[in-house]
Amino acid sequence: MGKAARKKNKAPKVRDVFVAQPFEGLAAEPELIAMREFVPSATARLSIADSPDLLVTLGTVLPMAAAAFVRSDGEIFLGLQVQTRSSDVSRDLGRSLRWALQAKEGDVLSVPDTTSPPAEGGGERLQDLLVPDAELDVNLHRDFSWWLPEDTEPTGEVKLSLDRANEAIMPTERLGPGSYWVLAGEKAHLRWVRSEPENRLLQALARLSAAGELGLGEGSRYAGSFRAHGLLVPVWDLDPDAHAREWAEPAKQLGVRLDAALASLDDEPLNATERRARDGLIGRQLTLR
Known part of the structure; x- marks a missing residue:
């Protein structure tokens, strides 16, 4: 293959530009930052723009610092404090939220998609999915029992993970x-x-x-x-x-x-x-x- 042909077949490079203010334009910006950076255990309901009746829970930390999961009772969770990030945190969260909206009970997204270029359809951000002027009604918790459905007793690895997370909570x-x-x-x-x-x-x-x-x-x-x-x-x-x-x-x-x-x-x-x-x-x- 000649040099010209190789250039033609090569995938276009997409520049990954750092976004310094990823939650700009959202009324919930201060709460999103607080929940991501220093609030230990808290949840809030998200207002999804095209699905107003859908219940999605935003959480500070999910089990094993997962990006998102659908609980056994069908409740959808999106995690803010995760293990990896790209240059645009809002895009990471938008991708994770879109995954969660299409997932089924028991599915877990361990890490957010931080690699797909926006040009390949991976460009949805929180601003594209949420009601922009919706505030967050933040609920603080003394532990992480909200990870589980009501009246569920944790066992095995789940209990160990829950206990470790509870021990790290600072009163807030x-x-x-x-x-x-x-x-x-x-x-x-x-x-x-x-x-x-x-x-x-x-x-x-x-x-x-x-x-x-x-x-x-x-x-x-x-x-x-x-x-x-x-x-x-x-x-x-x-x-x-x-x-x-x-x-x-x-x-x-x-x-x-x-x-x-x-x-x-x-x-x-x-x-x-x-x-x-x-x-x-x-x-x-x-x-x-």
């Missing part, structure tokens, strides 16, 4: 949209996934910091922030001896102050003190991929 409470209290060993934190553009959010945080209003009250300290899937997640260290419910109202009031600071940016640019505060906040950032 949801304080508000995208906002979670977590007790991590001897430390407690508030992690808050914010939907605002990073630069604008940093300016608002800096304005609060310069005014001494960035904390949640006694026993709290702003620790820094991390980027996850294109959004900024501010983190506060909290007194671990205080119960999660004691931080619910302070977190709510912080949200009010933050919204006011965001609104004020349209009328007042940062002053010199606030700019220095912003530079300090930027120095305490990292990125999760």
Whole structure:
């Protein structure tokens, strides 16, 4: 075969472009990021655009970190925390969801399809399958018993996997949209996934910091922030001896102050003190991929 013929028969190369904000355009973006990155055991119902009556459960972690499975009672599950990923997490999840919608009881998808080029029909993303303006009603669980149908006793490998997963759970409470209290060993934190553009959010945080209003009250300290899937997640260290419910109202009031600071940016640019505060906040950032 000549060189020209080999070139003609060669499959076209599809560039795999990294998508920094894979859940952009979905109202549930902050909750999706929280459930994928740091919420241990939680579920939420998904609203499927072309099948409004179909029940699909989104879960943080499925057995053996599977991408999806159909339980013996017919309930469909999609997993967020999986073992592999491509350059577009939304496309991975879209492929796994499409597989689950066509699977039968007992079927398990161990890993998401991260190899099929979009040009070959593998390009469906969550944005193509879900109702974009649907919020997620997140239900937190103290264990992973939701993996099994009701009144089912785990045995053998299933029981071992369930026990291991339960032992790894850190106590977690949801304080508000995208906002979670977590007790991590001897430390407690508030992690808050914010939907605002990073630069604008940093300016608002800096304005609060310069005014001494960035904390949640006694026993709290702003620790820094991390980027996850294109959004900024501010983190506060909290007194671990205080119960999660004691931080619910302070977190709510912080949200009010933050919204006011965001609104004020349209009328007042940062002053010199606030700019220095912003530079300090930027120095305490990292990125999760």
